[in-house]
Amino acid sequence: MHPSVLTKPELTLPYQKCSMMSNKLFLSLILLFVSNITYGQAPSCDGALSSVEYERCLQKKYEYVDKELNRVYQSALEKIENMEVVEHINFTEKVKKNWKEALRKAQREWIDFKEKECGKLVAYEHWGGSGIGEFVRECRIQKTTKRTDQLKQRYYIK
Secondary structure, eight states: OOHHHHSOOOOOOHHHHHHHHHHHHHHHHHHHHHHHHGGGSOOOOTTOOSHHHHHHHHHHHHHHHHHHHHHHHHHHHHHHHTSOOBGGGTBOHHHHHHHHHHHHHHHHHHHHHHHIIIIIIHHHHTTTOTTHHHHHHHHHHHHHHHHHHHHHHHHTOO
Protein backbone atom coordinates (compact mmCIF):
# COMPACT_ATOMS: atom_id res chain seq x y z
CA MET A 1 0.00 0.00 0.00
CA HIS A 2 1.02 3.57 -0.63
CA PRO A 3 2.24 5.44 2.52
CA SER A 4 -0.39 8.19 2.14
CA VAL A 5 -3.15 5.63 2.52
CA LEU A 6 -1.74 4.54 5.87
CA THR A 7 -1.63 8.01 7.44
CA LYS A 8 -4.39 9.06 9.75
CA PRO A 9 -6.45 12.11 8.80
CA GLU A 10 -5.63 15.14 10.92
CA LEU A 11 -8.18 15.91 13.53
CA THR A 12 -8.83 19.46 14.71
CA LEU A 13 -9.71 19.61 18.35
CA PRO A 14 -12.08 22.34 19.64
CA TYR A 15 -9.30 24.23 21.46
CA GLN A 16 -7.27 24.25 18.23
CA LYS A 17 -10.17 25.90 16.37
CA CYS A 18 -10.24 28.66 18.99
CA SER A 19 -6.53 29.08 18.61
CA MET A 20 -6.82 29.35 14.83
CA MET A 21 -9.65 31.88 15.16
CA SER A 22 -7.69 33.96 17.62
CA ASN A 23 -4.68 33.85 15.28
CA LYS A 24 -6.86 35.12 12.43
CA LEU A 25 -8.27 37.85 14.67
CA PHE A 26 -4.76 38.79 15.80
CA LEU A 27 -3.52 39.00 12.19
CA SER A 28 -6.57 41.05 11.20
CA LEU A 29 -5.89 43.52 14.01
CA ILE A 30 -2.24 43.81 12.98
CA LEU A 31 -3.26 44.50 9.37
CA LEU A 32 -5.75 47.11 10.54
CA PHE A 33 -3.08 48.76 12.70
CA VAL A 34 -0.53 48.78 9.87
CA SER A 35 -3.06 50.19 7.41
CA ASN A 36 -3.78 53.05 9.83
CA ILE A 37 -0.09 53.83 10.13
CA THR A 38 0.35 54.05 6.35
CA TYR A 39 -2.85 56.07 5.83
CA GLY A 40 -0.82 59.18 5.05
CA GLN A 41 0.68 57.64 1.91
CA ALA A 42 -0.78 57.25 -1.55
CA PRO A 43 -1.80 53.66 -2.23
CA SER A 44 0.61 51.52 -4.21
CA CYS A 45 -0.85 49.67 -7.17
CA ASP A 46 2.04 47.22 -7.50
CA GLY A 47 0.01 44.32 -6.15
CA ALA A 48 -2.95 44.69 -8.54
CA LEU A 49 -3.66 41.34 -10.16
CA SER A 50 -6.06 42.42 -12.92
CA SER A 51 -6.59 45.47 -15.09
CA VAL A 52 -9.87 46.20 -13.30
CA GLU A 53 -8.13 46.06 -9.93
CA TYR A 54 -5.33 48.26 -11.28
CA GLU A 55 -7.86 50.82 -12.60
CA ARG A 56 -9.59 50.98 -9.22
CA CYS A 57 -6.28 51.40 -7.45
CA LEU A 58 -5.22 54.18 -9.82
CA GLN A 59 -8.52 55.95 -9.20
CA LYS A 60 -7.97 55.75 -5.42
CA LYS A 61 -4.41 56.95 -5.84
CA TYR A 62 -5.55 59.90 -7.98
CA GLU A 63 -8.21 60.81 -5.39
CA TYR A 64 -5.50 60.76 -2.71
CA VAL A 65 -3.01 62.96 -4.62
CA ASP A 66 -5.79 65.35 -5.67
CA LYS A 67 -6.90 65.71 -2.06
CA GLU A 68 -3.29 66.39 -1.04
CA LEU A 69 -2.95 69.02 -3.76
CA ASN A 70 -6.12 70.74 -2.51
CA ARG A 71 -4.75 70.74 1.04
CA VAL A 72 -1.45 72.26 -0.07
CA TYR A 73 -3.17 74.82 -2.32
CA GLN A 74 -5.42 75.95 0.56
CA SER A 75 -2.38 76.16 2.83
CA ALA A 76 -0.63 78.38 0.26
CA LEU A 77 -3.63 80.72 0.16
CA GLU A 78 -3.69 80.82 3.98
CA LYS A 79 0.02 81.63 4.11
CA ILE A 80 -0.52 84.59 1.81
CA GLU A 81 -3.52 85.73 3.84
CA ASN A 82 -1.61 85.49 7.12
CA MET A 83 1.38 87.50 5.91
CA GLU A 84 1.89 90.71 7.75
CA VAL A 85 1.11 93.91 5.90
CA VAL A 86 4.20 96.12 5.71
CA GLU A 87 3.21 99.56 4.45
CA HIS A 88 6.71 100.99 4.09
CA ILE A 89 7.57 98.42 1.41
CA ASN A 90 4.09 98.70 -0.14
CA PHE A 91 3.06 95.17 0.88
CA THR A 92 -0.58 96.04 1.41
CA GLU A 93 -3.88 94.17 1.71
CA LYS A 94 -4.41 94.95 -1.97
CA VAL A 95 -1.12 93.24 -2.85
CA LYS A 96 -2.14 90.17 -0.81
CA LYS A 97 -5.52 90.11 -2.54
CA ASN A 98 -3.89 90.34 -5.99
CA TRP A 99 -1.34 87.65 -5.08
CA LYS A 100 -4.08 85.25 -3.98
CA GLU A 101 -6.07 85.98 -7.13
CA ALA A 102 -2.96 85.35 -9.26
CA LEU A 103 -2.46 82.00 -7.50
CA ARG A 104 -6.13 81.08 -8.02
CA LYS A 105 -5.90 81.96 -11.72
CA ALA A 106 -2.66 80.01 -12.13
CA GLN A 107 -4.23 76.99 -10.42
CA ARG A 108 -7.31 77.11 -12.66
CA GLU A 109 -5.07 77.35 -15.73
CA TRP A 110 -2.90 74.50 -14.44
CA ILE A 111 -6.01 72.31 -14.01
CA ASP A 112 -7.06 73.13 -17.58
CA PHE A 113 -3.55 72.27 -18.82
CA LYS A 114 -3.51 68.98 -16.88
CA GLU A 115 -6.88 67.91 -18.28
CA LYS A 116 -5.86 68.75 -21.86
CA GLU A 117 -2.43 67.15 -21.49
CA CYS A 118 -3.68 63.99 -19.81
CA GLY A 119 -6.97 63.73 -21.64
CA LYS A 120 -6.68 64.56 -25.31
CA LEU A 121 -2.93 64.22 -25.84
CA VAL A 122 -2.66 60.91 -24.01
CA ALA A 123 -5.68 59.67 -25.96
CA TYR A 124 -3.95 60.46 -29.26
CA GLU A 125 -0.65 59.00 -28.10
CA HIS A 126 -2.31 55.69 -27.19
CA TRP A 127 -4.89 55.68 -29.97
CA GLY A 128 -7.03 52.59 -29.93
CA GLY A 129 -5.29 51.04 -26.94
CA SER A 130 -7.39 49.18 -24.41
CA GLY A 131 -5.39 50.60 -21.47
CA ILE A 132 -6.08 54.25 -22.27
CA GLY A 133 -7.87 54.81 -18.95
CA GLU A 134 -4.78 53.65 -17.09
CA PHE A 135 -2.55 56.02 -19.07
CA VAL A 136 -4.88 58.95 -18.43
CA ARG A 137 -4.99 58.26 -14.68
CA GLU A 138 -1.23 57.72 -14.48
CA CYS A 139 -0.68 61.04 -16.26
CA ARG A 140 -3.07 62.85 -13.88
CA ILE A 141 -1.36 61.29 -10.87
CA GLN A 142 2.07 62.32 -12.15
CA LYS A 143 1.05 65.90 -12.98
CA THR A 144 -0.87 66.37 -9.73
CA THR A 145 2.00 65.05 -7.63
CA LYS A 146 4.44 67.34 -9.41
CA ARG A 147 2.19 70.39 -8.92
CA THR A 148 1.79 69.54 -5.23
CA ASP A 149 5.55 69.35 -4.82
CA GLN A 150 5.97 72.70 -6.59
CA LEU A 151 3.51 74.44 -4.28
CA LYS A 152 5.04 72.81 -1.20
CA GLN A 153 8.48 74.03 -2.17
CA ARG A 154 7.37 77.51 -3.20
CA TYR A 155 5.30 78.18 -0.07
CA TYR A 156 7.31 76.08 2.41
CA ILE A 157 4.49 73.67 3.17
CA LYS A 158 4.97 70.22 4.67
